[in-house]
């Protein structure tokens with residue numbers, strides 16, 4: 145075994161140990177409640193809230209990065225554009241996990257969507273997160289559609305699973321490709337606020353000149 | 355209970371002797387767990403030697419008329435009752451603790467599920483019927499554990515026609531409780547006194563707990 149391979153294995157071992165520790169901590173927290181966190185009524189919010197905000201920020205950053213290719217056609221970002229979208233989705237998932245752990249009554253998380261207090265920033269946030277995650281998922285799907293169709297034309301269980309996702313489409317022509325790209329682009333332009341569009345366009349020009 | 359009442363409390367700081375009897379009475383009445391103290395008495399020394407004096411300031415929930423806690427609650431678990439009391443719906447509250455962050459008076463406490471079963475026989479057997487709802491035994495995983503709690507102006511006692519426990523017990527007779535809608539009530543008359551002030555008036559919360567300096 146090469147030494148670099150050994151190093152990788154050791155690193156993975158450390159990661160697995162850390163994950164096991166995290167899993168144990170989550171079980172502790174779920175069983176015993178927030179009392180294990182050492183939070184108090186004077187210090188009400190702890191690291192989980194900070195992590196949650198961090199991952200939301202990470203997600204939006206990744207999303208903007210993917211925009212470089214999907215909307216502004218900056219080819220040098222093509223390689224990472226889809227990865228960036230995936231990171232955006234995963235980050236949102238993580239952020240939601242953190243904030244779920246932080247709730248005093250986790251089983252009532254759905255109350256945040258069922259009941260709405262118009263003046264509460266948090267209530268608005270939750271709704272926008274839901275829309276945003278939906279948007280990311282749809283975009284991710286369209287960014288992968290061409291490849292999915294390709295896989296669906298193969299054989300085996302992957303193919304049948306994927307053909308379910310592509311609704312049996314076999315259209316791999318340039319036209320369908322262009323349509324997907326256009327969809328991706330329009331989706332963003334329609335969904336994101338005018339303000340965001342303007343600022344990214346400004347950014348693009350600055351970038352191109354530089 | 356008729357809804358045309360607007361409950362308010364007046365606390366005369368000249369009469370308060372800082373004995374913390376209200377804190378104890380509140381704990382006994384509401385059977386609040388460790389870490390949850392609806393009422394506290396803050397003591398402050400003022401002046402420089404030899405002209406020093408101590409000021410005792412009891413602090414329940416102010417039952418604000420413009421309460422930031424109600425404004426921020428994402429699920430409307432905290433809301434204003436018609437009688438002026440700021441209530442919490444323990445069955446709706448998700449325990450996000452946003453309201454605690456927003457309350458300028460630190461009047462809110464999170465129920466971490468601790469108890470006095472070591473110190474007191476049968477502590478978990480019965481709970482105070484807060485907001486007039488009998489919740490039976492105090493059990494893990496049952497509200498109000500995992501919820502935010504605060505002073506209720508002893509809503510359940512008001513329903514029985516009694517004063518809040520802290521008002522009843524105060525040996526200095528520093529606390530007055532009554533209906534601000536009734537111009538003849540003691541609190542209405544005291545609220546017109548030139549000694550009147552409220553805590554953090556600049557925050558615009560419009561507290562229903564009024565102090566006399």
Ligand code: SF4
Pocket residue numbers: 414415416417418421422423424440456457458459460461462504559
């Ligand atoms: S004192 Fe705090 S908890 Fe009470 S009503 Fe005002 S903001 Fe809400």
Ligand code: SF4
Pocket residue numbers: 426427428429430431432442446447448449450451452453454501502
């Ligand atoms: S902790 Fe409960 S009462 Fe407070 S803001 Fe969150 S849901 Fe509302």
